[in-house]
Amino acid sequence: MAPSDVITHDVIVVGAGLAGTWAAMSAMEAGVRDVGVLSKLHPLRSHSGAAQGGIAAALNNVRPVAGTGPRGPLEQIPPDAEPIDSWELHMFDTIKGSDWLGDQDAIEIMVKDAIDIVYAYEHMGCVFSRTPDGRIAQRRFGGHSTPRANYAADWTGHVLLHTIHEQALKHGVKFYSEWFALDLIVEDRVCKGVVAMNIQTGAIIPMRAKAVMFGTGGYGRAWKITSNATANTGDGVAIAYNAGIPLMDMEFVQFHPTGLYRHGILMSEACRGEGGYLLNKAGERFMERYAPDKMELAPRDLVSRSEQREIDEGRGVEEDGQGIYLDLRHLGRDKIMERLPQVRDIALKFVGVDIIDGLCPIQPTAHYSMGGIPANADGQVIADAEGTPVIGLYAAGECACISVHGANRLGTNSLLDASVFGRRAGYAIAEFVKGGAALQPVEGDPAAPAQRRIAHLMSDPPGGKGESWAALARALKETMTVNAGIFRDEARLKTALADIRALQERFERARVMDRSRRFNTDVLGAIETENLLIFSEVIAVSALERTESRGAHARTDYPKRDDENWLRHTLAHKTPDGPALSYKGVTIDWEKYPPQERKY
Numbered sequence: 175m176a177p178s179d180v181i182t183h184d185v186i187v188v189g190a191g192l193a194g195t196w197a198a199m200s201a202m203e204a205g206v207r208d209v210g211v212l213s214k215l216h217p218l219r220s221h222s223g224a225a226q227g228g229i230a231a232a233l234n235n236v237r238p239v240a241g242t243g244p245r246g247p248l249e250q251i252p253p254d255a256e257p258i259d260s261w262e263l264h265m266f267d268t269i270k271g272s273d274w275l276g277d278q279d280a281i282e283i284m285v286k287d288a289i290d291i292v293y294a295y296e297h298m299g300c301v302f303s304r305t306p307d308g309r310i311a312q313r314r315f316g317g318h319s320t321p322r323a324n325y326a327a328d329w330t331g332h333v334l335l336h337t338i339h340e341q342a343l344k345h346g347v348k349f350y351s352e353w354f355a356l357d358l359i360v361e362d363r364v365c366k367g368v369v370a371m372n373i374q375t376g377a378i379i380p381m382r383a384k385a386v387m388f389g390t391g392g393y394g395r396a397w398k399i400t401s402n403a404t405a406n407t408g409d410g411v412a413i414a415y416n417a418g419i420p421l422m423d424m425e426f427v428q429f430h431p432t433g434l435y436r437h438g439i440l441m442s443e444a445c446r447g448e449g450g451y452l453l454n455k456a457g458e459r460f461m462e463r464y465a466p467d468k469m470e471l472a473p474r475d476l477v478s479r480s481e482q483r484e485i486d487e488g489r490g491v492e493e494d495g496q497g498i499y500l501d502l503r504h505l506g507r508d509k510i511m512e513r514l515p516q517v518r519d520i521a522l523k524f525v526g527v528d529i530i531d532g533l534c535p536i537q538p539t540a541h542y543s544m545g546g547i548p549a550n551a552d553g554q555v556i557a558d559a560e561g562t563p564v565i566g567l568y569a570a571g572e573c574a575c576i577s578v579h580g581a582n583r584l585g586t587n588s589l590l591d592a593s594v595f596g597r598r599a600g601y602a603i604a605e606f607v608k609g610g611a612a613l614q615p616v617e618g619d620p621a622a623p624a625q626r627r628i629a630h631l632m633s634d635p636p637g638g639k640g641e642s643w644a645a646l647a648r649a650l651k652e653t654m655t656v657n658a659g660i661f662r663d664e665a666r667l668k669t670a671l672a673d674i675r676a677l678q679e680r681f682e683r684a685r686v687m688d689r690s691r692r693f694n695t696d697v698l699g700a701i702e703t704e705n706l707l708i709f710s711e712v713i714a715v716s717a718l719e720r721t722e723s724r725g726a727h728a729r730t731d732y733p734k735r736d737d738e739n740w741l742r743h744t745l746a747h748k749t750p751d752g753p754a755l756s757y758k759g760v761t762i763d764w765e766k767y768p769p770q771e772r773k774y
């Protein structure tokens with residue numbers, strides 16, 4: 175390959191959501207001259223922009239009106255009144271939400287930084303909703319004991335992403351829009367760059383850098399019903415795993431309680447934060463039975479399981495009984511139009527229900543990946559349970575596992591996680607680069623493996639007939655939904671694993687019909703499907719081994735949490751025989767936050 179075909183930067187960031195953009199911007203701000211960001215989508219189409227409900231921080235701007243109970247109206251806190259919130263309370267809620275699997279040192283960093291990062295957004299011009307006296311508006315969210323979701327109507331992610339993208343442009347970050355990362359170049363635990371496709375031309379190009387950062391987002395697309403954008407196919411985790419990086423805690427996948435019935439599109443938790451009810455076929459607010467205290471505002475794992483139980487026991491709604499009703503009618507038109515305009519629009523367009531006067535059918539939807547690429551609180555990727563760093567490789571946001579969410583994430587903690595640890599990774603990268611990091615020599619042609627894979631996909635199929643990757647993807651989503659969904663057990667997980675392995679084998683025979691170079695979405699779809707198959711195997715193996723129920727991982731054959739054996743993180747390494755598991759301790763402050771029973 176001619177040297178001119180190789181692109182070089184000091185730093186390459188893959189992913190232009192909040193995590194990647196914060197990292198790129200902060201690295202430039204801290205003195206790195208040359209940062210390139212790759213995104214397979216236009217940066218502003220990153221899934222961060224779809225986030226609706228809010229970003230958590232204990233700002234102490236609002237409180238419940240005295241005497242109105244845990245679901246009553248909120249009012250702004252008078253300037254001289256006692257604060258009701260603190261980073262310590264935010265920390266406890268996050269640890270409890272994580273079912274004690276979150277690393278408490280990282281959680282402490284996140285909740286302390288939360289206040290600063292929300293004000294950083296405000297100072298950059300982010301258009302938050304406001305209290306009557308002009309402070310940032312806050313609402314309630316599941317699992318948080320005070321109203322600390324800072325929001326911009328139900329467009330929070332959209333306004334945050336636009337704000338930080340503008341800043342990145344201002345700082346001179348170079349964006350490669352519609353470039354698709356295919357491989358990481360890692361040799362002997364040193365990262366040397368990535369290999370990517372320029373989607374517009376089809377050219378496959380090695381990109382060398384002193385440091386690489388992954389902010390490639392989540393992987394809800396492995397399930398049939400999901401809130402995730404079509405791009406959320408976990409490319410980053412699959413690429414890292416292929417390059418010898420372990421994946422951590424992949425068994426923990428969050429199902430959000432309110433995906434639009436049959437579509438999975440998110441009806442933000444803000445619906446319940448603003449006071450929405452969940453009803454079964456008999457019109458009962460069934461959460462009374464499962465979380466009498468927090469009701470609809472219990473954490474997501476608990477609410478989703480409660481819904482699924484109602485559905486499984488025949489109390490679901492709609493003709494197939496697979497739905498639950500979200501009732502927002504009592505909020506009234508004015509509040510809905512002011513606070514939830516986007517979700518009203520979504521329900522109108524997709525199920526023809528106006529939430530102002532109609533019951534909206536919803537169902538649990540695959541939403542968030544707690545697991546991912548293991549990294550420390552500076553975004554430094556680690557290679558094993560001892561914390562050995564992979565030099566020059568960083569990760570943050572949903573593709574990373576730092577681990578602040580443990581076994582279950584609280585709503586609004588993810589925009590926070592992506593922002594806080596994206597920024598920290600950017601600063602750590604700047605220090606690494608300015609400290610004398612050099613471009614590393616690369617052996618051979620790093621683009622060759624990707625070239626070969628694509629040539630194989632475009633070659634003539636054996637016997638004249640290849641497999642359709644789209645059909646394989648559908649089969650995967652089916653088995654993941656039925657066998658590795660909200661409720662799991664040994665038999666179902668074994669079925670999932672056997673199905674995934676059979677699909678991986680069939681993928682060898684997958685071919686594309688479009689053999690052109692420019693904008694070949696057929697090839698990209700095939701590569702994304704291969705990525706889904708790669709990390710789904712890790713999910714199934716990790717879930718099968720974990721013989722307990724914790725957070726979002728609910729085993730009907732092991733219904734109890736088992737701290738004695740399972741208060742530890744899973745690490746999965748790629749081997750020729752499939753994922754090899756090892757385990758890593760959880761960082762716990764045994765005096766302040768020892769494990770307790772998790773009740774709501």
Ligand SMILES: Cc1cc2nc3c(=O)[nH]c(=O)nc-3n(C[C@H](O)[C@H](O)[C@H](O)COP(=O)(O)OP(=O)(O)OC[C@H]3O[C@@H](n4cnc5c(N)ncnc54)[C@H](O)[C@@H]3O)c2cc1C
Nearest residue numbers: 189190191192193214222227228355391571572586588589
């Ligand atoms: C509908 C919805 C609503 C949500 N609401 C909230 C909320 O209210 N509050 C909250 O805290 N969290 C919310 N979340 C979760 C939160 O939005 C995400 O976890 C977070 O935004 C992830 O940010 P990120 O930067 O890690 O990734 P993303 O924003 O997903 O960005 C990923 C980036 O990686 C790029 N990429 C991926 N693969 C490749 C590849 N192979 N090559 C090149 N580029 C690639 C993409 O183009 C994109 O730019 C919500 C999620 C969803 C789906």
